Amino acid sequence: MGKTIVCDGNEAAAWGVSLAKPDMIAVYPITPQSSLAEHLTEFIASGRLSADLMDVEGEHTVLSVLQGACLAGARTFTATSAQGLAFMFEPYYRTPNLRLPIVMAIVTRDGISPQTVWGGQQDAMTVKEAGWIQMYAESNQEVLDSIIMAYRVAEHPEVLLPVNVCLDGNFLSYGIEAVSLPDSRLVDEFLREKSTNWHAALDPERPMAVDPLTGGGSAQGASMFVRYRKGQCKGMQKALGVIEDVHAEYAAKIGRSYAPLIESYRMEDANFAIMTIGSMTGAGKDAVDMARNQGKMVGLLKVKTVRPFPVDALCRSITRIKALGVVDRSVNYGWNAGFLYQEVLGAMYHGTTRVSAVSFIGGLSGSDITVEKHFRRVIDVTERAYRGDVVKETIWLNEDD
Amino acid sequence: MKKQAKRMFDPSTIPDDLCPIATEFFDMQVGDWRAKRPVVIRTKCTKCGTCWAYCPTQCVVERDTWFEADLKLCKGCGICAQECPRHAIIMVDEEDS
Numbered sequence A: 001m002g003k004t005i006v007c008d009g010n011e012a013a014a015w016g017v018s019l020a021k022p023d024m025i026a027v028y029p030i031t032p033q034s035s036l037a038e039h040l041t042e043f044i045a046s047g048r049l050s051a052d053l054m055d056v057e058g059e060h061t062v063l064s065v066l067q068g069a070c071l072a073g074a075r076t077f078t079a080t081s082a083q084g085l086a087f088m089f090e091p092y093y094r095t096p097n098l099r100l101p102i103v104m105a106i107v108t109r110d111g112i113s114p115q116t117v118w119g120g121q122q123d124a125m126t127v128k129e130a131g132w133i134q135m136y137a138e139s140n141q142e143v144l145d146s147i148i149m150a151y152r153v154a155e156h157p158e159v160l161l162p163v164n165v166c167l168d169g170n171f172l173s174y175g176i177e178a179v180s181l182p183d184s185r186l187v188d189e190f191l192r193e194k195s196t197n198w199h200a201a202l203d204p205e206r207p208m209a210v211d212p213l214t215g216g217g218s219a220q221g222a223s224m225f226v227r228y229r230k231g232q233c234k235g236m237q238k239a240l241g242v243i244e245d246v247h248a249e250y251a252a253k254i255g256r257s258y259a260p261l262i263e264s265y266r267m268e269d270a271n272f273a274i275m276t277i278g279s280m281t282g283a284g285k286d287a288v289d290m291a292r293n294q295g296k297m298v299g300l301l302k303v304k305t306v307r308p309f310p311v312d313a314l315c316r317s318i319t320r321i322k323a324l325g326v327v328d329r330s331v332n333y334g335w336n337a338g339f340l341y342q343e344v345l346g347a348m349y350h351g352t353t354r355v356s357a358v359s360f361i362g363g364l365s366g367s368d369i370t371v372e373k374h375f376r377r378v379i380d381v382t383e384r385a386y387r388g389d390v391v392k393e394t395i396w397l398n399e400d401d
Numbered sequence B: 001m002k003k004q005a006k007r008m009f010d011p012s013t014i015p016d017d018l019c020p021i022a023t024e025f026f027d028m029q030v031g032d033w034r035a036k037r038p039v040v041i042r043t044k045c046t047k048c049g050t051c052w053a054y055c056p057t058q059c060v061v062e063r064d065t066w067f068e069a070d071l072k073l074c075k076g077c078g079i080c081a082q083e084c085p086r087h088a089i090i091m092v093d094e095e096d097s
Helices: A011-018 A032-046 A058-069 A084-087 A089-096 A121-126 A139-152 A184-191 A221-254 A278-293 A311-317 A339-348 A371-387 B002-008 B050-054 B080-082
Strands: A005-009 A024-026 A053-056 A076-080 A103-108 A132-135 A163-168 A176-181 A263-266 A270-277 A300-305 A306-308 A323-330 A355-360 B036-040 B061-063 B068-071 B091-095
Touching: A005 A011, A005 A076, A011 A076, A011 A103, A011 A139, A011 A163, A011 A176, A011 A184, A024 A058, A032 A076, A053 A058, A058 A076, A058 A084, A076 A084, A084 A089, A084 A121, A103 A121, A103 A139, A103 A176, A132 A139, A132 A176, A132 A221, A139 A163, A139 A176, A139 A184, A139 A221, A163 A339, A184 A221, A263 A278, A263 A311, A270 A278, A270 A339, A270 A371, A278 A300, A278 A371, A300 A371, A306 B050, A311 A339, A323 A339, A323 A371, A339 A355, A339 B068, B036 B068, B050 B061, B050 B068, B050 B080, B080 B091
Parallel strands: A024 A053, A024 A076, A076 A103, A103 A163, A132 A163, A270 A300, A270 A323, A323 A355
Antiparallel strands: A005 A176, A132 A306, A263 A300, B036 B091, B061 B068
């Protein structure tokens, strides 16, 4: 039987990893991921988790050794944050192209400079175009459950892509909640047999070079290169359905369900809505409830899956509303707005509904997005947009804090 | 390993657009890239082996009374000519030879 413990998000992540039974783990400590690494090493030292732990000198090597392990058929895990992720970028960017089902937690943290060790989603959002699947958790329980589900998504034969489970640094990584541990046998049944990219997997009976020079102007180079790129895009699009199926199966087997792509909260009769991501969502829902009590017809959309972006799910969820206030914990410098906001603008072009969208940026470098001060403002400004005001400027929520 | 081999050779279970692999070996002649070739002046060569020790591609081969580059592998970097204490190696343009 499963049991309930009280722990922070980093420990919840380590329990999720432990239940997924990876064969090899490599981690290099970095704030705010460090205690996740410590819990994993403790689980291995105590025998709770039977995995090889690689002691390596930095994040570049962390992911490189896991690529090798994955090519040898191992189930693998790692976790990092911010500058560690930046140092990991060279193998990070190669992993999806090699179609390796590695699972990595990003304990999200704001980007340097200015020097910061606190939460924000600048790290994960900056690398979201590299080809990894990205899911953002709202609670510590969702961190644990999503790490288990991530292996089913990554190892699906029609997906075969690496997955990031993103948890907010500080708010989730160090925030303590009750977390239910699912029964290990049920998790085993749910996860099924380990799988990897067998096309490139190590086999002494079939010697090969993985990732030879491909492309260029020579015979068939261009068409071969396009075929691999298109295959990768096909896997990414396939992942949307697989993520939904895996969440449904997890709910049926383990008994906990989450909106796999976009969650709708009080949207049935809403005239306008706010959009959240990750741990800020609880405060967002409280603010929506308070506004509802004052007669405002507001709802909330929470994005869990950012890559692949759930375009259809977004278009379906905005058909009844006229305005949407998008709250980001990261800055898209190129657009002078939030990343999620920009995703929403892009997705709307694929649907028939255009809503008036407003970009809010808050929660940078560990700052708080509170119900009373910040979400109330988000709702008020979005309501103004619903009434017809044009709000073009990005609103920086913690500007006066 | 048996299990992997079985899966790998059942093509119906493996998409062919996952990632590139190479199973045939091609012998690339890096000597084809060369712009200048090292020519050993045998009367000056004392067979000290400095060129052999310095060659980054380890293509210097031993002859009876001298050393010289294996031109299938020599990229023409000129380090041997630079390091030779007897100035017994000169670099000659490929176009002229």
